[in-house]
Amino acid sequence: MLFYSFFKSLIGKEIVVELKNDMSLLGTLDSVDQYLNMKLLNVEVTDAEKFPHMLAVRNIFIRGSVIRYVHLPADEVDVELLQDASRRDAAQAKASAKVQASQAKSQQQKGGHGGGGGERAVVPAS
Amino acid sequence: MTSTLETFFGKKVQIITNDGRTLIGMFQGYDQTINIILTDANERVYSSFQGVQTVPLGVYMVRGDNIAVVCEVNEELDSGLDLDSIKAEPLRPIVH
Numbered sequence: 001m002l003f004y005s006f007f008k009s010l011i012g013k014e015i016v017v018e019l020k021n022d023m024s025l026l027g028t029l030d031s032v033d034q035y036l037n038m039k040l041l042n043v044e045v046t047d048a049e050k051f052p053h054m055l056a057v058r059n060i061f062i063r064g065s066v067i068r069y070v071h072l073p074a075d076e077v078d079v080e081l082l083q084d085a086s087r088r089d090a091a092q093a094k095a096s097a098k099v100q101a102s103q104a105k106s107q108q109q110k111g112g113h114g115g116g117g118g119e120r121a122v123v124p125a126s
Numbered sequence: 127m128t129s130t131l132e133t134f135f136g137k138k139v140q141i142i143t144n145d146g147r148t149l150i151g152m153f154q155g156y157d158q159t160i161n162i163i164l165t166d167a168n169e170r171v172y173s174s175f176q177g178v179q180t181v182p183l184g185v186y187m188v189r190g191d192n193i194a195v196v197c198e199v200n201e202e203l204d205s206g207l208d209l210d211s212i213k214a215e216p217l218r219p220i221v222h
Contacts (some may be wrong), residue, residue: 037160053148
């Protein structure tokens, strides 16, 4: 969710989105969702001569899965803040993975003793 | 969640698919995976040898997996286009 929050902080700014079909779109970021689908307003194709497919288009919804790069305005990004947030995110993910692993382990132990007989009865002998 | 597509309801939209096709139609509905239903759909076929060809399709449901972008068509600008004179290479497919 970190990058979702990050992109939300860029709403209203001008960005260039490069797609996986080599088309680049310059526009104002209007909204973004959890899949990093993005909606851009007042869009221009950066190589309009090569791509006259979007001449009658101003507002575009881009599916997150087809985005290759997002070119950001450098002065709108606090790189240090982003690094700190990334580290915190990674540490949190690590901690919760640890908790999950120990929970799974204790569950397994329980199953081995008490629930073992019952479970066996459910599974058909094949 | 994907409240972003709501503003396109009932409007003319242009979908570019992952294989580079361009579909134009009236936007009727969508879901969380960006499956989309178009009515009065047409495909615009671009070629570097001749102008844009329009192929009528009817009602179309496009699976979200295959959709790259959904554009709101500005009808004023669109009706001003001279499709016969637009020549362009077909769009490249999306390569993941």
